[in-house]
Each structure stands twice: as structure tokens, then as C-alpha cells.
Amino acid sequence: MLLLAKAALGLGAFVAVAGAYVFHEGVIRVDVDESRGDCNHVHFWVPATVVPVALHVVPRQQLERAASQARPFLPVLREVSKELRRYPNAELVDVRNSEEHVHISVRDAHLYIDAVSNGDNIHVSLPVETISDVADRLESVAPGV
């Protein structure tokens, strides 16, 4: 009985630590609601910790191709992600008219991009740290940037 309790305690602690580690960088959230055409609805949450792991799993050839396409923007991406970490809460861009509204902000070290247009809604949020991770990984396979 005592052995079982110890095993349960160990398993519980492991789950707690694993869960805490998986979510410690935050969550990437994507919500897309289309009211026109096929009326697509896409909603998913992914722990941001998955991204660096996934980038190591992606075939190098594919990553190199992505890096070469993103090459002109990598220095900007690197600097923006580095600087955004210094501003955990900021309203960066807000564009609105009678039909559309685009809002880009940083809250609690997460970058939020919200776009609403004629009934279509797109909401994306991701930790700033994740942008850094992606920039670092792409740079590592695209040296000389």
C-alpha cells in the first residue's frame, strides 16, 4: 500500500513537473473564423515549448529552404523579438475603419495579432520567446545572415 502511494506521488509529481515545463513558455493560440466562402473555423492551442522541439525534427532541407526565403527578414525578426522582450505590455499598431480592424499588441510577453474584416475574425497570440526561438533556429541553418 505504501509502495503504491509512493508510486502515485512520484507519478503525480512527474505529471506536475512535465505539465509545468510544457506550458512554462506559454501557449500559441490561433483562432480563425470565416463568415464567407467555405466558412472555415480553425481553433487550436499549442504549447510554445513544442516549437523549438518541432524545429529540430523538421527535415534540414525543408528548414534550409524556409530559411533562405526568410533570409532578408531574419535580422529584423531577430532584433524585433529581442526588443519585444523588453516591452511586455504595449499597444503597437491599431488600424480601424468602418469595415476592418487590425490590432497588434504585446501583453504579458505574448504578441497578439487580431484582425477583423467583414465578419472574418483572425486572432493569433504567441509568446515573444517563440519568435526568438524560430529566428535563432532559422539563422542557425542560414549562416551569414
Add this chain to the structure above:
Amino acid sequence: MHHVRGFLGFAAATLLAGCVILPAPSVAQTASKSDQWIHVRVENKDDNGETVRVNVPIEMAEKVLPAINHDQLQNGKVRLDHCHMNDVDLRALLDAVRSSRDGEYVTVQSNENDVRVAKNAGYLYIHVTEKKPGENAGKHAAAKQGSSKAFVGKESRVEIKIPMKVVDALFSAGKDELDVVAALRALSSNGDTELVSVKDDENTVHIWIDSKNVSD
């Protein structure tokens, strides 16, 4: 004894989980209070009523600009096209303004434009009022006040106020180059400033600097 060991194990696991679960914001560096933000607000008065608000930390712009190399913008400097300078030596012009006393340098008043360039208390002021003949307003004005006032119908007003040290920094790069990064650095040390205000019938543009991270 077993209870104590079990409790210690649970406490250690909880502590470890607590350390790992600490959210990113708590370890993120925070901006210092002295950070200055450049704000741009553009309001369009047409039926669509578009409003654009952009807020950028100056320090961030300083770091990001050199990473953008596109056309005339290279390493945070804008290369001026010599052909479009109309043989005006901007540097000599600036030196003349810098070494001169405060006062009004240019005042032009006409039926079409009013232009005023002045220097006062370390700031360079450029005010331009363009008077456009409005269709209805022009007719009304002409009917009421005579033809010379007909241009008052529609007008656009541009007001620019730049600290002289920013102008110096802007032209510090060399001939035919504007050092935008140096100008931003000078701006951030200047404190709250109204930089540009443009008003006409269709748009209002407002650019200013303060320490708030949201526009009003």
C-alpha cells in the same frame, strides 16, 4: 519517518514545479521608466473613417532600423538622391541655421501658401499652410470677402517642430546621408515633444514623443 520523507519529496516536487512554471513575463526584462515612445496617429475624415495608430519604443526603432536594408535605407541611414537635392547644400544650410541666433528665417505669405521657418529655444519650426481653392467654400468666401480671400476655402496646415540637436544628429552621417538612428537617439534624450502635425480636409496626421506606451 516515511511520512516525513514523503512530505519532503512532495515539497521538493512542488518547489521544482513552481520554479519551472514561473511565467515568462516575470523573467523578461522590463523597459526602464525613461523609455520614450514615438507615436503616429493618422485620421482620415472620409466615409470610411480610417484611423491608424502606431506606437513604437524609440530604443526598439534604434535597434531594428539598422537591420532593415532596403533601397535608400541602409544601416539606419537614408541615402539622399543627389539628383533630387536641386544642388542645395543642406549641410551648409544647416550650419548657417545652427550658428545663427533665434529668429524667423523665412516668412512667405501669398494667396496660395504661407511658409514660416524659425528657430527658437533650441527648436527648428517649419510651418506651411497651403491654401487650396475650395469649390463651394471658395465661392462663398469670394462672394463675401472678395476674390483675394477665395483661397481660404480649403487649406492644409503642416507644423513641424524639431529639436536642433536632432537635426544635427540627422545630418551627422556625411554628405548625402541622413542618419536616422542618430536622430532617434537624440530624440529619445529630448523628452516629450510634439514633432509633426498635419491637418487638411481629408487627413489629420500627428507624430509625437512621450513616455507612455499607448497613444491618447
